[in-house]
Amino acid sequence: MRADRLLATLLLLQHREQVTAAEVARELEISERTARRDLDALGMAGVPVYSVRGRGGGWRLVGGARTDLSGLTSREARALFLAAGPASSVTPAVKAALRKLVHALPEPFRAQAEAAASSLVMDPQRWGSSRVEPRPPRFLDELQDAVIRGVQVRLGYIDRERSETERTVHPLGIAAKGPSWYLVANTGAGRRTFRIDRVSSVDPTGDPVHRPDDFDLAESWRAIADEVERKRTPVEARALCVPDGIGVLRMGFGDRLDVGGATTDGRIEVVIRGHDEYKLAGELAGLVAYVHVTGPPGVRDHLASIGNVLVERYGTDVGPRRSGPRNSG
Template identity: 80%
Template sequence: MRPCRQLAPQTGHLMTSFYESFVGMRSDRLVAILLLLQRREQVTAAEVSRELDVSERTARRDLDALAMAGVPVYSVQGRGGGWRLVGGARTDLSGLTASEARALFLAVGPASDATPAMKAALRKLVHALPKPFQVQAEAAAASLVVDPQRWGASRIEHRPPRFLDELQDAVISGVQVLLGYVDSKGVETRRTVHPLGIVAKGPVWYLVSNTETGRRVFRIDRVSSADPTGDPVHRPGDFDLAESWNETAKEVDRKRTPLEVQAVCTPDGIGILRMALGDRLDVGGSTTDGRIEVVIRGPNESILAGELSGLVEWVEVTGPPRVRDRLASIGNALVERYGRPRTSGDLHPS
C-alpha cells in the first residue's frame, strides 16, 4: 500500500496541483467518485468506469487527479488492488484537513461546472466541516475561475507563474497585497491591491483586484513582487468572481474585435456561423424574406472579409460598405484565379 501522490501541505501547492489536475475533469464526477469511495471499502478504475459511464483511462486519470490535488485518496498496488480513502470507507469526509478542504472546494466551487445537485451536496459538506475550516473552504470555492478559451494564438507555457501561490493565499486569507507589476510597455509600478480572485484564462493566470482607481485585472506572470500587508481586504458584499470575470472577458473581446458587420443569414446557415465564429456572432430577428439578421465582430476589414467569403452560400453582408467592397474584391480575385479553364501552363509554370 502506498500513496499515489504526496498530499499537498500548502494552499499554493494545491492551487498548482488543481490547475494541472482538474482542467478537463467534470466537477460532478469528482464528487461522485468521492461519494463512491465513501460507500465502499475499495474501488477499481473499472468499477468507477461502469458507475460513471466513462472509460477506464478517464477513471484512472480522475482518481489520480484527486490524490494530486490533496484529497485523501491513495492506491493499493498488486493483485486485488484499487483505490481507497485514507481511513477506509467509514471515513467521514467532514473530517478533511484545512488543506484538503481547500483542494476540494477549489475544484468544485460555485464557478465550476458542477450540477446543482453536486453544489447542494457540497453546501452540506461545508456545514459539516469544523468551524475554523468553513470560512477557508467557502473562500477557496469562490476564489478561482477557470476559463479554458485562450485569447488569440498564445504560446505561453503552462508553467504556473512565480507569485501564483502567494496571491492565492492572499485571496483566501482576505489580506491586502503590496503588488509590484510590470506593464506591457515594461514600466514597473508598486501599489496596494485588494485581491478578490484568481482566473486561469487558457494558460495565462490573472489576479482580479480592487485598487484605489477601481477594479483591475493583472496578469500574474507580470507580477514582480507580492508582499501581504496584513490589512484586511475590502470585499464588496455582492461581488461574484465568475460574473466579474465574464464582464471583463466581454470587454476585452470587444476591444480585440472592434469592427461590427451587419448581415443576413439563411436559417440553415446559423449553425455553421456559430461553429465558425463562436461568441463573435449575435443573432437577431427574422427579415421579411425569412432570413435572419446577424451581427458579426472581428478585428479588421481584411480578416472579417476573408472569413465571410467562405460563408457566402449562407450569408449576405449588408454593411458597412467597405467590407462589402472588400468581399467584392476577393470575389473578383477568386474568379480570376479559378473561373477560367486550367491549362498545362497553369499546372507547370515556366
C-alpha cells in the same frame, strides 16, 4: 459517489451531536432509506457511530462531535473546496457533494473553505488561437492565499511596456483563461485585472480586503472577458443569414457572433466581429451561400475585391460541375 456521501455523512455527525436519517437525507438530497444504509455502512466500516432509539433518537458518534474525524488541516480543507469552484473541470455531481461538506466542516475551517470555493474561475475559451497548456505562474499560490484569507497585498507588477510599478490591491478572485492566469482586484483607481505572470512581488499587508457584497467572480470575469474580446475585435460586420447557416457561423466565429431577430423574409440578422475589415471580409468570403453582408461599406468593398480576384484567377479554369465531393484517391 457513495464515498462522497459517506464522507459528508461522517462530517455531519462530527458537526452535529446527533442526526436523524431524515436530516441526513434532506442535507444530502437522498432518500431516507439510502441515508440509513449509509449510516449502517459507517458502523460496519469501523466508524464509532451508534443509534439512539426512541423519541428524540438518532445517530451519534462515540465521544460526541468534538473529535475531528475528518483529518483535514486548514490547508487541506481549502484545497478540497478549490475543486468545487464554479467553473472547475470536476463533474457537477462532485461539485455538489463537495459543497455540501462545507456545512459540516469544523468552524475554523468553514469560512476559508467557502472562500476557496468561490476564489477561482476557469474560462475554457482561449484568447486567439493559442494552444499552449496553462502553467501556474510564480505567484499564483500567494495570490490565491490572499484571496481566500481576504487580505490586501502590496503588488509589484510589470506592464506590457516593461515598466514596473507597485501598488496596494484588494484581491477578489483569480481567473484562468487558457494558458493565462489573471488576478481580479480592487484598487484605488477602481477594479483592475492583472496578468499573474507579470507580477514581480506579493507582500500581504494583513489589512482586510474591502469586498463588495454583490461581487460575483464568475459574472465579473464574463464582463471582463467580453470587454477584452470587443477591444481585440473592434470591427463589426452586419449581415443577413439564412436559418440553416446559423450553426455554421457559430462554429466558425464562436463568441464573435451575435444573433439578432428574424426579418420578414425569414433571414436572421447577425453581427460578426473581427480584427480588421480585410481579414473579416476574407473570413466571410467563403460563406456567401449563407450570408449577405449589409455593412460596413469597407467590408463589402473588400468582399467585392476578393470576388473579382477569384473570378480573374479561376473563372476561365472552371470545368464541368461535379455533383459530389472530389475523390481524393
